[in-house]
Amino acid sequence: xxxxxxxxxxxxxxxxxxxxxxxxxxxxxxxxxxxxxxxxxxxxxxxxxxxxxxxxxxxxxxxxxxxxxxxxxxxxxxxxxxxxxxxxxxxxxxxxxxxxxxxxxxxxxxxxxxxxxxxxxxxxxxxxxxxxxxxxxxxxxxxxxxxxxxxxxxxxxxxxxxxxxxxxxxxxxxxxxxxxxxxxxxxxxxxxxxxx
Numbered sequence: 001x002x003x004x005x006x007x008x009x010x011x012x013x014x015x016x017x018x019x020x021x022x023x024x025x026x027x028x029x030x031x032x033x034x035x036x037x038x039x040x041x042x043x044x045x046x047x048x049x050x051x052x053x054x055x056x057x058x059x060x061x062x063x064x065x066x067x068x069x070x071x072x073x074x075x076x077x078x079x080x081x082x083x084x085x086x087x088x089x090x091x092x093x094x095x096x097x098x099x100x101x102x103x104x105x106x107x108x109x110x111x112x113x114x115x116x117x118x119x120x121x122x123x124x125x126x127x128x129x130x131x132x133x134x135x136x137x138x139x140x141x142x143x144x145x146x147x148x149x150x151x152x153x154x155x156x157x158x159x160x161x162x163x164x165x166x167x168x169x170x171x172x173x174x175x176x177x178x179x180x181x182x183x184x185x186x187x188x189x190x191x192x193x194x195x196x
Contacts, residue, residue, distance in 0.1 A: 018067065022075040032076035036090045039068030043097035050104030050163075051111075058104070059163030066156050069094065091136065094152060098128050101159070105168070120172035127179025128155055134186035138193075147189045148182035155179060 025035065042065025049058040072090055076082045102125035109118035131148060138145035150158075155175050162171025 018071055018074055019078070022071055022078050025071070025075050026079040030075070032072045032079070032081050033086055033089055035068055035072040035075055036086070036093050039065055039072065040093040040097050040100075042068065044100045047100035047102075047104030050101065051107040053108055053112075055163050055166055055168060059160050062101070062156060062160045062163065066160065069152070091132070095129060095132060098125065098152075098155075102128070105172070117169065117172065120169070120176050123176035124155075124172050124179060127176060127181075127183055128152070130183035131179055131186065134183050134190070138186065138190045141190075141194075143190055143193050145186050145190055145193075148185040150175065150178040150182045 042061060046058045046061045046065065049055075049061060069090075072086075076086055102121050105121040106118055106125075109115070109121055127150075131150065132152070135145045158171050158174055162168050
């Protein structure tokens with residue numbers, strides 16, 4: 001039975017706004033993989049801004065580049081350029097993007113001797129990667145695994161808001177706790193599904 005997540009709902013609601021962008025890119029013959037790469041490079045820029053201590057700038061950049069994660073898939077579907085490699089590349093670049101973002105925070109924390117931030121950034125990154133890994137591994141076993149409180153959309157939304165408002169500690173605590181809890185939810189979900 002399919003699970004309809006908050007991310008799915010947001011994508012449905014944002015489709016009327018993103019579809020014209022995807023159609024425009026399709027007319028320009030921009031490949032979906034190029035959009036995925038642009039989103040990744042944007043997140044690397046966010047990581048650099050964080051490493052340099054420009055929190056609000058990083059938040060604005062994340063707000064700007066975040067939607068590309070939805071546009072690449074939409075562009076692939078609307079232009080008929082869906083591919084197995086494209087889906088693989090998108091997921092892989094998403095993981096590297098999160099590493100770049102939290103890596104920037106980790107660097108800033110270590111440079112300023114903020115051990116609490118460093119630990120929170122580490123646990124937030126760990127949870128984020130494990131949420132994605134749990135889903136990928138489950139799907140490789142033929143099980144759907146989109147359950148959980150904090151998918152990538154929610155993680156980036158919380159972090160973006162935290163950066164813009166400079167509530168970094170609060171946003172990191174929320175992500176560190178809930179992302180790891182989401183990974184646990186997915187482990188339990190797969191356990192139950194595998195018993196049937």
